[in-house]
Amino acid sequence: MTAWKSGAPLEVLTLGLQGEVFALEAAHVREILDLIPVTGVPNSQPFVGGLINVRGKVVPLADLRLKFGMELQPPTIDTRIVVTEVMIDGDPVIVGIRADKVYEITQMAASALEETPRIGMRWRPEYIRCIAKRGAEFIVVLDLERIFSRGDARDDAATPSQRSAA
Amino acid sequence: MSTLDPATIFRQEAQELLEQLEQALLDLEHAPDDDDLINSAFRALHTVKGSGAMFGFDAVATFTHHVETAFDLVRKGKVAPSRALIAVGLAAKDHMRLLIETPDLAEAADGDAILQSLKQIVGGPSPSMAAAEAAPEPEDAPQGTSPEGTSTWRIRFRLARDAMAMGTNPLLLLDELRGLGVATVVARTEGVPALEEMAATECHLAWDVVLTTSQPRTAIEEVFMFVIDDMELSIDAIGMAGEGRRIGEILVDRGDVAQQAVDAAVAAQMPLGTLLVKSGEVSPDTLAAALAEQQHVRTGLGAAGTGPSALPGNPQGGVKGAAKAVDSIRVPAERLDELMDRVGELVIVQSRLSQVAAFSNDAEVKAIAEEIERLAHELRDTTMGVRTVPIGSLFGRFRRLVHDLANELGKRIELVTVGEETELDKTVIERLNDPLIHLIRNAIDHGLEAPEGRAAAGKPAAGRITLTACHAGAEVMVSISDDGRGLDRARIQSRAEDQGLIPAGAKLSDAELFQLIFEPGFSTAKEVTSLSGRGVGMDVVKRAIEGLRGKIDIASTPGEGTRLTLRLPLTLAIIDGLLVRVGTGRYALPLSAVEECVELSAEEDARSRGRSFLNIRGDLVPFLRLRELFQVTEPPDRYQKAVIVSFGGRRVGLVVDQVIGNHQTVIKSLSKLHADVETFAGATILGDGAVALILDIANLVKLGMAYENRFKAAS
Numbered sequence: 001m002t003a004w005k006s007g008a009p010l011e012v013l014t015l016g017l018q019g020e021v022f023a024l025e026a027a028h029v030r031e032i033l034d035l036i037p038v039t040g041v042p043n044s045q046p047f048v049g050g051l052i053n054v055r056g057k058v059v060p061l062a063d064l065r066l067k068f069g070m071e072l073q074p075p076t077i078d079t080r081i082v083v084t085e086v087m088i089d090g091d092p093v094i095v096g097i098r099a100d101k102v103y104e105i106t107q108m109a110a111s112a113l114e115e116t117p118r119i120g121m122r123w124r125p126e127y128i129r130c131i132a133k134r135g136a137e138f139i140v141v142l143d144l145e146r147i148f149s150r151g152d153a154r155d156d157a158a159t160p161s162q163r164s165a166a
Numbered sequence: 167m168s169t170l171d172p173a174t175i176f177r178q179e180a181q182e183l184l185e186q187l188e189q190a191l192l193d194l195e196h197a198p199d200d201d202d203l204i205n206s207a208f209r210a211l212h213t214v215k216g217s218g219a220m221f222g223f224d225a226v227a228t229f230t231h232h233v234e235t236a237f238d239l240v241r242k243g244k245v246a247p248s249r250a251l252i253a254v255g256l257a258a259k260d261h262m263r264l265l266i267e268t269p270d271l272a273e274a275a276d277g278d279a280i281l282q283s284l285k286q287i288v289g290g291p292s293p294s295m296a297a298a299e300a301a302p303e304p305e306d307a308p309q310g311t312s313p314e315g316t317s318t319w320r321i322r323f324r325l326a327r328d329a330m331a332m333g334t335n336p337l338l339l340l341d342e343l344r345g346l347g348v349a350t351v352v353a354r355t356e357g358v359p360a361l362e363e364m365a366a367t368e369c370h371l372a373w374d375v376v377l378t379t380s381q382p383r384t385a386i387e388e389v390f391m392f393v394i395d396d397m398e399l400s401i402d403a404i405g406m407a408g409e410g411r412r413i414g415e416i417l418v419d420r421g422d423v424a425q426q427a428v429d430a431a432v433a434a435q436m437p438l439g440t441l442l443v444k445s446g447e448v449s450p451d452t453l454a455a456a457l458a459e460q461q462h463v464r465t466g467l468g469a470a471g472t473g474p475s476a477l478p479g480n481p482q483g484g485v486k487g488a489a490k491a492v493d494s495i496r497v498p499a500e501r502l503d504e505l506m507d508r509v510g511e512l513v514i515v516q517s518r519l520s521q522v523a524a525f526s527n528d529a530e531v532k533a534i535a536e537e538i539e540r541l542a543h544e545l546r547d548t549t550m551g552v553r554t555v556p557i558g559s560l561f562g563r564f565r566r567l568v569h570d571l572a573n574e575l576g577k578r579i580e581l582v583t584v585g586e587e588t589e590l591d592k593t594v595i596e597r598l599n600d601p602l603i604h605l606i607r608n609a610i611d612h613g614l615e616a617p618e619g620r621a622a623a624g625k626p627a628a629g630r631i632t633l634t635a636c637h638a639g640a641e642v643m644v645s646i647s648d649d650g651r652g653l654d655r656a657r658i659q660s661r662a663e664d665q666g667l668i669p670a671g672a673k674l675s676d677a678e679l680f681q682l683i684f685e686p687g688f689s690t691a692k693e694v695t696s697l698s699g700r701g702v703g704m705d706v707v708k709r710a711i712e713g714l715r716g717k718i719d720i721a722s723t724p725g726e727g728t729r730l731t732l733r734l735p736l737t738l739a740i741i742d743g744l745l746v747r748v749g750t751g752r753y754a755l756p757l758s759a760v761e762e763c764v765e766l767s768a769e770e771d772a773r774s775r776g777r778s779f780l781n782i783r784g785d786l787v788p789f790l791r792l793r794e795l796f797q798v799t800e801p802p803d804r805y806q807k808a809v810i811v812s813f814g815g816r817r818v819g820l821v822v823d824q825v826i827g828n829h830q831t832v833i834k835s836l837s838k839l840h841a842d843v844e845t846f847a848g849a850t851i852l853g854d855g856a857v858a859l860i861l862d863i864a865n866l867v868k869l870g871m872a873y874e875n876r877f878k879a880a881s
Contacts, residue, residue, distance in 0.1 A: 039856060042751070044839075053857050093837050
């Protein structure tokens with residue numbers, strides 16, 4: 001059903017969140033921006049609590065750290081915004097994703113990809129597309145559609161918001 | 167999109183022309199002497215005919231030609247635009263639309279029937295399209311039957327007096343006959359008694375039908391299968407060969423008159439029919455029927471002989487149509503969307519420029535910035551003007567609906583439209599069509615009482631449906647109101663309790679209760695007669711309006727009527743906004759909703775901790791502290807300001823830290839991820855490139871009202 005199961009390599013963008021390495025399918029990624037001013041949206045879910053201006057378009061900014069219950073650190077010189085296009089409930093939506101660091105676009109051989117194990121995961125398995133093995137480390141490839149699908153767009157960790165300006 | 171299919175262009179153009187025709191016809195009903203209207207109808211017909219012929223819509227051109235001929239007589243003052251003529255004209259318009267849009271569904275027989283009735287009304291020669299269209303009608307004809315394989319029958323029938331009471335509908339019988347082939351129907355009214363003796367439920371009419379069909383006689387008999395026992399029916403074959411048959415021969419053949427009478431009349435050298443009528447040998451009806459038969463046979467043969475080429479399309483009409491097209495240009499809607507986007511970006515850049523210029527000391531830069539600001543605003547207004555159309559174009563369509571429904575239901579209805587000039591985005595207007603039809607239908611069907619009921623309630627016999635449109639702040643309000651019986655509170659409440667939508671005995675406000683009729687499946691027509699249907703499909707209406715990010719309000723007074731108000735946001739628009747600051751966040755609100763800005767004095771600020779009301783020249787206005795609403799943690803400014811906004815006649819103060827000033831606000835909608843945030847209507851981009859949220863005034867006012875109500879309940 002998916003590309004990596006058909007044997008083709010999976011092209012991904014690797015990024016860092018709170019010291020962990022995650023990957024997004026490169027097909028979702030439109031561009032990568034330096035951190036730009038973020039407008040907070042009061043009373044929204046903290047996980048998607050910001051708006052940014054991407055070339056004249058108003059784009060929601062998501063902070064996956066809140067989705068994964070991570071601690072929030074102030075932005076650094078490495079902080080980036082990955083602009084992605086995700087299908088949400090059947091419609092393409094442009095969403096910015098905040099990353100502590102962006103590493104590279106890389107290809108994962110199909111043989112290096114594994115199904116998400118049911119147990120032993122720190123992250124909720126439904127948000128994970130698959131696990132990629134690279135050298136000694138494992139990289140979690142995120143399933144953006146699941147993460148943003150409407151039923152799941154709430155925060156899993158009820159962290160109070162620190163979302164306004166960066 | 168540059169290579170548009172010419173047929174598509176024709177369809178679009180024809181659609182507009184047909185609307186023009188319909189408008190003119192409906193107006194004519196009220197002002198039959200208005201030459202402009204007659205000319206407008208005529209021009210529309212003429213252009214449809216011409217363009218139709220040019221683009222190869224021959225059936226349309228041919229049909230329209232006949233209608234045009236009839237209206238030419240009207241134009242020349244030879245025929246009065248009677249109600250009957252208008253009704254046929256409308257039917258003809260519908261048929262033309264069918265021919266243009268779904269020619270496969272258009273029944274040639276229907277068109278022919280329309281032309282026949284038109285002919286009867288106008289009285290002028292109107293050649294039937296019978297044979298011309300009968301040829302490409304294979305499904306009725308047996309395999310291999312040519313048009314010559316048809317035969318013509320004379321069917322004369324009179325139903326039993328109580329036939330209608332027994333459930334027979336003569337119209338259906340006639341329709342069935344028409345379905346068999348090309349029929350000319352003449353109703354004979356000589357059996358109708360004087361008014362005082364007439365029983366409305368009895369059938370006094372008789373019909374003469376001349377039918378050209380490829381079907382055998384048995385097919386005709388089958389039409390009358392269920393009523394044959396009690397009726398008078400004769401079916402005779404008449405040869406199409408009798409092309410030149412005279413009216414006298416026909417009358418004799420039909421047994422309407424004796425040969426001697428005809429001979430006597432012929433000897434008198436006057437138009438035979440007239441003479442026979444005069445001498446009382448035949449009734450006018452009988453003559454009309456015979457003449458119709460003569461016409462039917464004659465035209466049937468004539469058309470079959472010479473084919474469709476005998477009915478010329480007018481190429482000059484096509485040329486005129488093309489010349490007219492220069493006045494307006496058709497542009498695909500998406501190009502306008504693109505233009506709007508560009509203008510939006512320009513406005514954003516322009517406000518940046520203005521901001522930079524404001525800090526500049528260079529007078530020339532300031533002058534240029536001002537000039538560009540002016541141009542950008544004009545460009546914005548022009549572009550928005552291109553994108554919007556007056557809602558009158560939509561209201562106009564409903565006049566036909568109301569006209570038809572009034573006839574159908576036997577109610578007299580007056581349709582009043584207000585604010586037709588209110589402009590709305592074209593796509594919004596298109597998407598309003600179906601919900602509004604539904605609501606109007608409901609209002610007429612269920613809201614307005616039957617004439618007796620209205621008389622009993624002391625209301626004028628004609629029910630009144632009012633369609634209103636106006637701009638209210640950043641929204642457009644479209645309301646449909648009737649002066650009918652109003653919604654029945656108690657019934658809705660008990661239905662809702664039965665369906666478990668609300669707990670038994672729940673106390674709801676009118677507004678809350680009436681919203682229940684939008685629940686899917688609420689109210690099944692059978693059980694709640696006075697409301698029947700109000701719930702059926704209302705959920706669909708609501709969904710459609712919500713799809714436009716609009717809302718529906720209902721107000722209803724028992725015995726006085728119901729008003730449904732659709733509040734539609736101007737989604738694709740640039741508005742004049744007022745920029746305010748709350749904490750570090752900047753927010754825009756539509757300037758049109760702003761009434762005034764006042765300073766919240768320190769003492770008022772302090773005093774109003776418990777009860778948040780402002781005294782605005784003697785009126786108590788509730789206010790909301792946006793700092794609290796938005797959970798702002800930064801310390802407040804020393805002097806808090808209150809922006810008084812109004813919506814739907816209600817006022818609410820919004821307390822902010824600072825009023826920044828005017829801002830050209832390009833509305834950008836929020837993504838799905840923020841669909842749950844109700845306090846914002848959208849976002850915009852500020853001069854410095856930052857994003858600012860646009861406050862949803864309607865929602866904030868609602869919050870303020872809830873606050874006020876709580877306060878009132880507590881005091």
